[in-house]
Amino acid sequence: MTPNQVTAVSAAFTFTGIVLLATARPSLPLGIAVWLLLAVGYAWDSADGQVARLRGGGSPAGEWLDHVVDSTKLVTLHLAVAIGAFRFFDLGSPLWLLVPLGFAAVSTVTFFGMILNDLLRARHGVSQAAQSGGSSPLRSLLGLPTDYGMLCLAFVLWGWQAGFMVVYTLLALAALAFLALALVVWFRKMDSLA
Known part of the structure; x- marks a missing residue:
């Protein structure tokens, strides 16, 4: 397979799961199916770069495609949560919909x-090797709530409204804290490039 074909397979799994969130009534089996679809899509997404390296390097078009699919996934996943929650959850107040939108x-x-970054x-001549900040077990543990794999796993709770809302909100807050x-x-780091 070419890297772009691997990206297409990843997108097919991922966007099937996203569409199900917005269109199907929440249940435990649906939550497990969405988790598996998103996780398999994520695994395939990780593979496209490996395939490119094994084949002697990727192309700018392939890298562009991968980033466009990734950015589309990140936005539409949360919008699908908002749509699914609006359609199927007994929210009491629509204010909770601000969580997936945020x-x-x-x-x-x-x-x-x-x-x-x-x-x-790269434009200022900083090599890829110099860009990595390293990692430690503690840093990895602290970053776990912001990991996409953890977000995928949260959808196992999609059939349990209260549990899902709590876990999803905590993940959203962790992502906000990480971003801040x-x-x-x-x-x-950008200032030091000047």
Whole structure:
């Protein structure tokens, strides 16, 4: 398979899960199906870069396609949560719908910030190796609530409204806290490029 074909397979799994969130009545089996679809899509998304490296390097068009699919996924996933919750949840107050809408904004800004960091650092001659900040077990644990795999797993609760709303809201707050801290760090790194 070509890297673009791998990206297409990833998109097919991912967007099937997203459409189900917006269109099908929540249930435990649906939540498990959405989790599996999103997780398999995520695994395939991770594979396209590996396939590109195995085939001797990717192309700018392939990298562009991967980023467009990723950014579309991040926005539409949260919009599908808002649509599904509006259609099927007994919310009591529509204010909870601000959580997935806010989560969509946070995810978009985070993704764009990471892409822009890479672009500006490369433009100023900072190598990819110099860009990595390293990791530790503690750092990995602290980042777990913001991991896309954890978000995928949360959809197992899609059939249990109260549980899903609590876990999803906590993940949204963790993503917001991560973004707030990351923006400060990213700005300092960008400022040091001048």
